[in-house]
Amino acid sequence: MFDKLSDRLGGVFDRLRGRGALNENDVREAMREVRVALLEADVALPVAREFVEKVTEKAVGQSVLKSVTPGQQVVKIVNDALVEMLGSDASELNLAVAPPAIIMMVGLQGSGKTTTTAKIAKLLKEKERKKVLMASLDVNRPAAQEQLATLGTQVDVATLPIVAGQQPVDIAKRAMQAAKLQGFDVLMLDTAGRLHVDQQLMDEMKAVANTATPQEILLVVDSLTGQDAVNVAQNFSEQVDLTGVVLTRMDGDARGGAALSMRAVTGKPIKFAGVGEKLDAIEAFYPERVAGRILG
Numbered sequence: 001m002f003d004k005l006s007d008r009l010g011g012v013f014d015r016l017r018g019r020g021a022l023n024e025n026d027v028r029e030a031m032r033e034v035r036v037a038l039l040e041a042d043v044a045l046p047v048a049r050e051f052v053e054k055v056t057e058k059a060v061g062q063s064v065l066k067s068v069t070p071g072q073q074v075v076k077i078v079n080d081a082l083v084e085m086l087g088s089d090a091s092e093l094n095l096a097v098a099p100p101a102i103i104m105m106v107g108l109q110g111s112g113k114t115t116t117t118a119k120i121a122k123l124l125k126e127k128e129r130k131k132v133l134m135a136s137l138d139v140n141r142p143a144a145q146e147q148l149a150t151l152g153t154q155v156d157v158a159t160l161p162i163v164a165g166q167q168p169v170d171i172a173k174r175a176m177q178a179a180k181l182q183g184f185d186v187l188m189l190d191t192a193g194r195l196h197v198d199q200q201l202m203d204e205m206k207a208v209a210n211t212a213t214p215q216e217i218l219l220v221v222d223s224l225t226g227q228d229a230v231n232v233a234q235n236f237s238e239q240v241d242l243t244g245v246v247l248t249r250m251d252g253d254a255r256g257g258a259a260l261s262m263r264a265v266t267g268k269p270i271k272f273a274g275v276g277e278k279l280d281a282i283e284a285f286y287p288e289r290v291a292g293r294i295l296g
């Protein structure tokens with residue numbers, strides 16, 4: 001994750017730190033390199049531009065350059081700006097309601113939505129001792145409901161029994177009733193995906209959201225698709241009130257552009273990162289830790 005960016009920035013900052021005194025030109029030169037590094041990491045252009053402007057302004061405007069360790073100070077300013085870019089506020093799930101709390105999972109087909117549903121269910125069960133019920137509302141893709149049931153068995157989380165022919169909104173209603181009657185703390189609704197964003201997908205998703213009024217609507221996107229992931233998030237957030245994003249396949253993403261641009265472009269926090277195919281390969285997304293990792 002972020003390997004290339006980390007290497008590039010490491011080089012820039014080693015040079016900055018290595019010099020005793022810095023002048024404005026040194027900072028501007030370094031920031032030009034930071035901008036190139038961000039763009040190579042596939043960060044959206046306006047996001048990279050704003051980042052560099054903000055950091056430059058702080059670095060040359062304050063007493064940073066006159067300080068004893070100007071290089072160090074600049075790196076600190078970059079670190080803070082990175083944390084802000086990644087979304088500084090806490091990204092915990094909001095499940096503090098009368099049970100069942102409902103988490104609705106949305107996204108395109110192949111993004112890792114069903115796997116992520118099972119991963120989060122496992123996390124909630126093991127880390128927070130929640131009693132979780134999962135239900136698949138995907139009636140379009142053959143075997144989608146069976147796939148969730150299989151994953152449920154693997155992570156030892158209950159799934160709603162399948163009733164052939166039932167439509168998504170009705171499955172959601174049945175799931176809500178079952179969760180309430182059987183005392184589940186959390187209900188996870190895995191909605192249908194499509195290969196592309198289309199109106200039918202959006203309409204179905206809105207109908208389910210209106211019925212279930214979930215506490216969390218999490219969009220699952222593939223980080224390997226880079227800026228496309230950000231565009232998909234933008235599209236979805238115009239249709240439903242997303243509460244957060246899960247970025248999958250971060251394990252294979254050396255660039256990290258989607259993670260770096262997501263918050264600035266969509267205003268939505270990244271809540272989790274998928275880091276592998278195994279069902280425990282998921283991490284809560286903490287901007288400070290990620291920034292720390294990038295800056296080594």
Ligand code: GDP
Nearest residue numbers: 109110111112113114115248249274275276277
């Ligand atoms: P869906 O169509 O969006 O429900 O996608 P699936 O959940 O069926 O996932 C598609 C494929 O992506 C599966 O082979 C998953 O194991 C894989 N996958 C999901 N999340 C991750 C991840 O974070 N890292 C890696 N390497 N693979 C993942």
